[in-house]
Amino acid sequence: MKLALGLAALGRPAYINVGHAEALPDAYAPGALERRCHAVLDAAWAAGLTWFDAARSYGRSEEFLAKWLQQRGITRSHVTVSSKWGYRYVANWQPGAEKHEVKEHTLEALERQLAESRAMLGPWLSLYQVHSATLDSGVLQSRAVLERLGGLRDEGLPIGLSLSGPKQREALELGLSVQHRGAPLFSSVQATWNLLERSVEPALRRAKGEGLTVIIKEALANGRLAGPGAPRALHALGSATPDAVALAAALAQPFADVVLSGASTPEQLRSNVAALWLDGAALADALETLKEPPEQYWQTRSKLPWN
Numbered sequence: 560m561k562l563a564l565g566l567a568a569l570g571r572p573a574y575i576n577v578g579h580a581e582a583l584p585d586a587y588a589p590g591a592l593e594r595r596c597h598a599v600l601d602a603a604w605a606a607g608l609t610w611f612d613a614a615r616s617y618g619r620s621e622e623f624l625a626k627w628l629q630q631r632g633i634t635r636s637h638v639t640v641s642s643k644w645g646y647r648y649v650a651n652w653q654p655g656a657e658k659h660e661v662k663e664h665t666l667e668a669l670e671r672q673l674a675e676s677r678a679m680l681g682p683w684l685s686l687y688q689v690h691s692a693t694l695d696s697g698v699l700q701s702r703a704v705l706e707r708l709g710g711l712r713d714e715g716l717p718i719g720l721s722l723s724g725p726k727q728r729e730a731l732e733l734g735l736s737v738q739h740r741g742a743p744l745f746s747s748v749q750a751t752w753n754l755l756e757r758s759v760e761p762a763l764r765r766a767k768g769e770g771l772t773v774i775i776k777e778a779l780a781n782g783r784l785a786g787p788g789a790p791r792a793l794h795a796l797g798s799a800t801p802d803a804v805a806l807a808a809a810l811a812q813p814f815a816d817v818v819l820s821g822a823s824t825p826e827q828l829r830s831n832v833a834a835l836w837l838d839g840a841a842l843a844d845a846l847e848t849l850k851e852p853p854e855q856y857w858q859t860r861s862k863l864p865w866n
């Protein structure tokens with residue numbers, strides 16, 4: 560199954576998007592958020608999704624996911640569980656907090672967060688990703704961090720790279736050059752690709768050609784390509800919902816191995832899953848003109864509220 564579920568909107572009371580507060584009208588208490596997270600995981604599992612993506616900085620996403628896997632009796636061999644280190648959650652469960660995440664791409668942060676992820680996810684952790692590596696975060700130039708990641712890979716934990724910002728392409732090219740014991744260090748890349756922002760495409764094609772697993776995130780541009788506020792062109796395609804159209808376009812990209820849904824409710828998840836039955840290649844071609852310059856796209860994204 561090419562569609563997977565990301566937990567960025569499910570492990571904490573606030574996330575960047577265009578209307579998260581409306582999707583979570585009642586419930587910011589940890590117990591209520593855990594029940595909602597489990598309801599979305601149940602809907603995903605019922606639809607056949609078997610890959611779940613978490614991060615240390617997504618609040619309690621790893622804990623919620625581990626509990627769900629345990630309660631449903633789902634073993635490691637039936638799922639892929641990816642998580643990430645490199646950002647720390649600092650909002651203390653306050654949706655209105657001034658800061659939600661702090662970037663820490665140091666060896667100390669890696670050691671601390673690896674221990675935390677392993678304590679939460681234990682045997683289920685099957686891919687550990689650097690969270691949002693950029694050219695200037697320094698993580699792709701840090702010998703100490705890269706050597707430690709290489710050591711983890713030697714122990715059997717695959718290492719992935721996630722990207723962010725207008726220079727994803729350049730960061731991925733640098734990431735592809737990182738070797739450990741004569742082989743590429745990273746076995747996967749997670750990058751933003753959607754109908755508005757396609758600039759990373761050439762590097763994703765190269766990554767796919769070099770054997771990396773390519774994971775697409777933010778296929779709905781954090782909700783800009785979903786719901787009534789989506790561009791008009793996405794509403795004019797028969798009965799398909801805009802979110803299904805945008806996800807179908809991502810699923811159809813030849814370099815895409817996995818596409819993350821970021822659904823925050825079971826209803827959104829079911830709507831997203833309808834993408835699997837659309838002709839995404841034709842839709843992506845027809846919607847080519849939605850593309851924005853990467854700087855403009857990322858500037859707009861940086862202005863989306865946490866809610």
Ligand SMILES: NC(=O)c1ccc[n+]([C@@H]2O[C@H](COP(=O)([O-])OP(=O)(O)OC[C@H]3O[C@@H](n4cnc5c(N)ncnc54)[C@H](OP(=O)(O)O)[C@@H]3O)[C@@H](O)[C@H]2O)c1
Pocket residue numbers: 564565566567568576577578579580582612613643690691721722723749775776777778779780781782783785786800802819820821822823826827828830831
């Ligand atoms: N650097 C990184 O590594 C990184 C960065 C970002 C994301 N990710 C991963 O990628 C996953 C997906 O990212 P994302 O959540 O930003 O992706 P997205 O798919 O671009 O946006 C998801 C948002 O779209 C809205 N949405 C989805 N379906 C909808 C529907 N049917 N109707 C109306 N609105 C709908 C929801 O917003 P509302 O909640 O407002 O309704 C949801 O939170 C994350 O969970 C995470 O695993 C990784």
